[in-house]
Amino acid sequence: MGQAQDSAPDSVLAPDPARRLDNVREITDSALGYMSLEDLLSELLDRIRKGLEADTAAVLLLDEERGVLVARAARGLEEEVRQGVQVPLARGFAGRVAAEMRPIVIEDLSHADVVNPILRQKGIRSMLGVPLHVEGRVIGVMHVGTLHRRLFGEEDISVLQLAADRAALAIDNARLAEQRSVTEVMQRTLLPDALPEVPGLRFSAKYLPAGSGVRIGGDWYDVLQLDNGHLALVIGDVVGRGVLAASVMAEIRTALRAYLTEGHEPGQAMSLLNDLLVSMGRHRSATAALIELDLDNEELEAVSAGHLPVLLITPDGRADYLEQLQGMPLGISAGQEYASQAYSFPVGSALLLYTDGLIERRDESIEEGLGRLREAAEQPEATTGELADHVYRALLDEASLEDDIALLATVSVPLEDTLRLTLPASPSVLGTLRRTLGRWLSNHGVGSEDSFGITLAASEAAGNAIEHAYGAREASFTVVCERDDTGVQIVVQDTGSWREHRPYGRGRGLGIMRALVDGVELESTEQGTTVTLNKHVPRSAG
Numbered sequence: 001m002g003q004a005q006d007s008a009p010d011s012v013l014a015p016d017p018a019r020r021l022d023n024v025r026e027i028t029d030s031a032l033g034y035m036s037l038e039d040l041l042s043e044l045l046d047r048i049r050k051g052l053e054a055d056t057a058a059v060l061l062l063d064e065e066r067g068v069l070v071a072r073a074a075r076g077l078e079e080e081v082r083q084g085v086q087v088p089l090a091r092g093f094a095g096r097v098a099a100e101m102r103p104i105v106i107e108d109l110s111h112a113d114v115v116n117p118i119l120r121q122k123g124i125r126s127m128l129g130v131p132l133h134v135e136g137r138v139i140g141v142m143h144v145g146t147l148h149r150r151l152f153g154e155e156d157i158s159v160l161q162l163a164a165d166r167a168a169l170a171i172d173n174a175r176l177a178e179q180r181s182v183t184e185v186m187q188r189t190l191l192p193d194a195l196p197e198v199p200g201l202r203f204s205a206k207y208l209p210a211g212s213g214v215r216i217g218g219d220w221y222d223v224l225q226l227d228n229g230h231l232a233l234v235i236g237d238v239v240g241r242g243v244l245a246a247s248v249m250a251e252i253r254t255a256l257r258a259y260l261t262e263g264h265e266p267g268q269a270m271s272l273l274n275d276l277l278v279s280m281g282r283h284r285s286a287t288a289a290l291i292e293l294d295l296d297n298e299e300l301e302a303v304s305a306g307h308l309p310v311l312l313i314t315p316d317g318r319a320d321y322l323e324q325l326q327g328m329p330l331g332i333s334a335g336q337e338y339a340s341q342a343y344s345f346p347v348g349s350a351l352l353l354y355t356d357g358l359i360e361r362r363d364e365s366i367e368e369g370l371g372r373l374r375e376a377a378e379q380p381e382a383t384t385g386e387l388a389d390h391v392y393r394a395l396l397d398e399a400s401l402e403d404d405i406a407l408l409a410t411v412s413v414p415l416e417d418t419l420r421l422t423l424p425a426s427p428s429v430l431g432t433l434r435r436t437l438g439r440w441l442s443n444h445g446v447g448s449e450d451s452f453g454i455t456l457a458a459s460e461a462a463g464n465a466i467e468h469a470y471g472a473r474e475a476s477f478t479v480v481c482e483r484d485d486t487g488v489q490i491v492v493q494d495t496g497s498w499r500e501h502r503p504y505g506r507g508r509g510l511g512i513m514r515a516l517v518d519g520v521e522l523e524s525t526e527q528g529t530t531v532t533l534n535k536h537v538p539r540s541a542g
Contacts, residue, residue, distance in 0.1 A: 037174035041073035044167055049075050052159060054144035056124060059132070060087060060094050061140040061175060065244050069094050069141055076145075077122060085116050092116060094141045097129040101138055103161055104129050105152045119145070128152040130161045132168040139172050195223055198231065199436055200295060200347070200415050204388035206407040218245035218286065219355045219406040220253055224260055229296065229435040232260050235307065235353035235408055236288035248284045252277065252330070256290075266290050266303040270327065270338040274305065277331035285331040289353055293345065293410070296439055300351070303340040305330045308356060311377055315348030319377040321370065350383045350411040357405040358395060383411050415443045419481040424474070425466045425494070434459050437481065444483045446537050453516040454488060454535050461492040461531040464509050468496070487536045495528035
């Protein structure tokens with residue numbers, strides 16, 4: 001036995017592969033098409049390694065955005081996957097197979113150009129790799145290897161290429177299904193679950209992808225309540241589609257929220273966002289429009305980074321596009337400055353932010369699409385209901401759905417005689433409550449001196465509900481404000497249980513409220529506490 005081994009040739013031919021041709025159907029049977037990508041690759045590589053009597057088998061899938069092959073599954077080379085091996089196109093063994101779109105055999109790895117060091121670390125001597133083709137495009141590479149030196153012949157190449165060809169479509173479909181699932185989850189997670197409830201504003205929004213899964217693009221919208229009492233409205237569109245576009249959108253949305261929360265002005269926030277996107281180095285660009293609403297002063301501040309113009313509908317029903325300075329799209333070059341402009345936004349006005357899928361059509365100018373949108377927004381019923389729904393229905397027949405569509409509409413409406421608020425039991429909401437209540441009182445003819453007293457008394461009642469009624473657990477409380485011809489009544493109600501030895505209002509809250517309004521009633525039960533404030537403020541005769 002020892003003598004025979006010594007006299008054996010250095011290069012060993014594998015057993016006749018003709019019998020393995022009969023096993024190709026088993027290797028790539030139709031059942032693989034119903035598996036997840038992970039299960040499919042695991043089962044496929046086990047069959048291939050057994051069928052070709054190889055020691056290792058691996059699949060690397062092409063990341064077209066970055067131009068690299070990424071190790072996705074392996075048998076005998078599990079380190080490739082664990083270490084996230086990536087091979088640039090046209091470099092090394094797998095890179096050459098993909099770039100040249102043909103099988104490649106390496107009989108002796110010790111004399112070959114190999115990028116992946118794991119191949120040598122595992123002691124692999126010979127390798128055979130073939131491209132994975134789908135409709136003329138390469139989606140990856142499949143390769144096998146042996147720990148002994150082996151001459152892979154034409155029959156071996158035929159078997160592996162036939163297996164790869166039969167499996168490629170199933171692999172591509174499974175990968176697309178995986179990407180579709182990830183992308184759709186990202187879209188659902190990153191688009192707002194619900195638009196905020198802000199007294200005096202009516203929001204509506206629409207998002208319609210041009211397709212599902214990897215066809216989903218980077219369109220997005222957002223609404224953010226700022227610490228200064230203003231509201232930020234955002235619309236954006238990342239160039240490209242699929243997981244990468246969605247991930248860039250996620251980073252942009254999160255970063256912009258952070259910049260605005262930190263108190264940056266709209267133009268400065270956009271500049272910071274641009275520099276961030278450039279620093280990512282992904283060669284990704286995006287357009288965005290940002291509106292900051294100041295409801296107390298009935299004004300807005302607008303800034304645009306290469307985005308389509310925002311549509312403003314005035315109280316008389318006339319629609320026109322904001323004329324503003326257009327900054328560069330985000331991600332083109334660092335150091336860009338973005339100028340903002342102020343506009344009036346009185347009660348009865350409306351805003352429509354949108355992405356290009358709503359108006360752009362093949363074989364027509366952008367002006368035609370903008371004209372259609374203006375006409376739809378000027379219809380009498382446009383702002384009486386959900387503006388986004390109205391525009392969506394008006395233009396849906398025209399929409400080719402070749403691109404995603406995102407819409408964010410905001411309508412300013414008069415504050416009614418009754419104002420109902422449900423607020424989280426957190427001290428951070430007191431500023432919002434005071435501003436909202438002050439705006440409601442001003443809209444109903446209450447002078448600044450009376451308004452100050454009523455607002456302060458209501459804030460004291462709300463502060464006590466937050467501090468005493470709930471402790472550390474999450475909860476909410478309600479504020480109901482009513483106005484009639486004789487005065488104003490405000491009811492602050494919680495559902496918490498007051499803690500013993502802690503007097504209401506820290507012993508002085510009732511005194512503060514009674515000094516500010518004409519009447520204070522306190523009712524505390526096991527179900528919660530209700531504070532009713534009354535102030536005599538007759539409506540003016542005019």
